[in-house]
Amino acid sequence: MSQAQDRSSARRGRPPSQKARQKALEAARGILMDEGLGRLSIEAVAARSGVGKPTIYRHWANASELAMEALMAGFPAGSGGGPAGLEAALAAQIATLTQAFATTRGRQIAMALATADPESEFTRAFRNRVLLSSREAGREMIAAAAAAGEIGAPEDIEVVLDMIYAPLLYRLLAGHQPLDAGLGPALAAGAMRCLAPSR
Amino acid sequence: MSQAQDRSSARRGRPPSQKARQKALEAARGILMDEGLGRLSIEAVAARSGVGKPTIYRHWANASELAMEALMAGFPAGSGGGPAGLEAALAAQIATLTQAFATTRGRQIAMALATADPESEFTRAFRNRVLLSSREAGREMIAAAAAAGEIGAPEDIEVVLDMIYAPLLYRLLAGHQPLDAGLGPALAAGAMRCLAPSR
DNA sequence: TTTCATTTACGTTACGTATCGTAATTAAAT
DNA sequence: ATTTAATTACGATACGTAACGTAAATGAAA
Structure with a gap:
């Protein structure tokens, strides 16, 4: 039953696509590098990545959130925890x-x-x-x-x-x-x- | 004064463009003929005519109104006024x-x-x-x-x-x-x- | 085990409007 | 008469969602 219970926690239906998410982030990074922040828009990311706008809006609320994640992933947040003194x-x-x-x-x-x-x-x-x-x-x-x-x-x-x-x-x-x-x-x-x- | 009064009835600002209106109607007719009613949309008319969507929406409330006018202009409305008897x-x-x-x-x-x-x-x-x-x-x-x-x-x-x-x-x-x-x-x-x- | 039903995500296309810079007009000021 | 200011329309681009057909999953039925 535990296996059935484990399975019951799985969502039904088509799973969200990590591939689509990565494609959108890569397209966003590309636009930021090639054209600058001012040129980053949901429409531009959709056109460049082939990911549909509804799908982009499922992952990020707006272009700023997407830009932030595109730039910030893997960037240090400036925490302390250094040497003594x-x-x-x-x-x-x-x-x-x-x-x-x-x-x-x-x-x-x-x-x-x-x-x-x-x-x-x-x-x-x-x-x-x-x-x-x-x-x-x-x-x-x-x-x-x-x-x-x-x-x-x-x-x-x-x-x-x-x-x-x-x-x-x-x-x-x-x-x-x-x-x-x-x-x-x-x-x-x-x-x-x-x-x-x-x- | 009457001339001034006449002039005061002229609207200020850029006048609406009859040219834009005609271009939209022609594009709509073209789509209706080439592709059928089901393919007529505001986006398609804008793309074909070069008239912006905001401009199209200033003249017609929706694609159906535009289609109606595109088809009906010059078409008899079935009025009476025929011979005696x-x-x-x-x-x-x-x-x-x-x-x-x-x-x-x-x-x-x-x-x-x-x-x-x-x-x-x-x-x-x-x-x-x-x-x-x-x-x-x-x-x-x-x-x-x-x-x-x-x-x-x-x-x-x-x-x-x-x-x-x-x-x-x-x-x-x-x-x-x-x-x-x-x-x-x-x-x-x-x-x-x-x-x-x-x- | 296989098939079918159901559910959820995907991408396409369209909608209708917002914002913006520019164009075309009229009115006011000089 | 000319210049400047104000007003309104234009088209480009973007927004954020609706609707739809299709895809990818899980669950139920046979």
Whole structure:
């Protein structure tokens, strides 16, 4: 009976197609790379992938969700959990992010962001998914260091967090300075000076 | 001032385009002739004519209205106003209709009707526009003849009207017998026998 | 075990409207 | 009289869903 019970949990009818889903994601990535975020639409993805619009709408609510998944799959979300010591942990976190953006995928995300309307659904979703979650992880690392007596209680943690993470986004979008290996240690050191007790 | 007043009745902004309207109608006629009523759609007309769908929807509420106008423009509506004498007037009216259906346009309409769902918007609209209005014109001719003393008051005018006009539609749709010149006099003579006082 | 019925997903085509940049007009300002 | 502003229509593209015939599955019946 257990086998019958196992079987009874199987859905009847035609199963959703993972193949169709992958084809849509690949087409979306192709459009993002070849033409840019502004050219990504459900119609364009359907035309390029051969996947019907109703099927695309079964997997994603709109073009922004699809774009997000097409770009973000496999991309680190900026979590903490680095080495001991606040400065080293912050430097490691930022290094992970800058390395991620240095990949082909990361550069494409950056390009997509640069061409997108800053108030678009996609840009807001990206900030939430990567930058704000990185920022929250940083807040937790700083709070843990203060609780351990490694630093004093920060006077204005919001400003410090912005000083750490805003340059990431700024360099990403403006492209005037590189997101290189030196950024992590520099930002971490700057944060430590900001967090040192004032004299 | 009257000129200014005349001018004030002119609409501001871009005038609706009669050219666009004619292009849509021509494309609709082309589709009806080449492919049949079932293939006429707003998308197909837009694609064939180059007229945008929003523009088509400004002129017609749906594909059925467009089809009706594409087919019916210039087609007689089955009005009365024929010669004196009921039998001659009825024969003339039916002759006008059968001649209209004998034209290329008329045959196309017939073909369009034959392939259409009998309950479709289009078929119902056709019945309203041509057959029912013909039937009402017939009713008026019969009522006028009765008022003039040419015939007695009909006992069951609805049956008589059906006997006159139903064969038109039946021959049109079934195609088993021709809509020829003999039909008008035959139906008119039959009507007169039906309208003669019973003995 | 095989066949049939039922259920759910797929892709095609169409619908009817939204948004946008451009075009064609009239009205107002200069 | 000319220029500028305002208004309305146009066509392109996209949206998100409806309807339909077909495909791919499971469950029931024979």
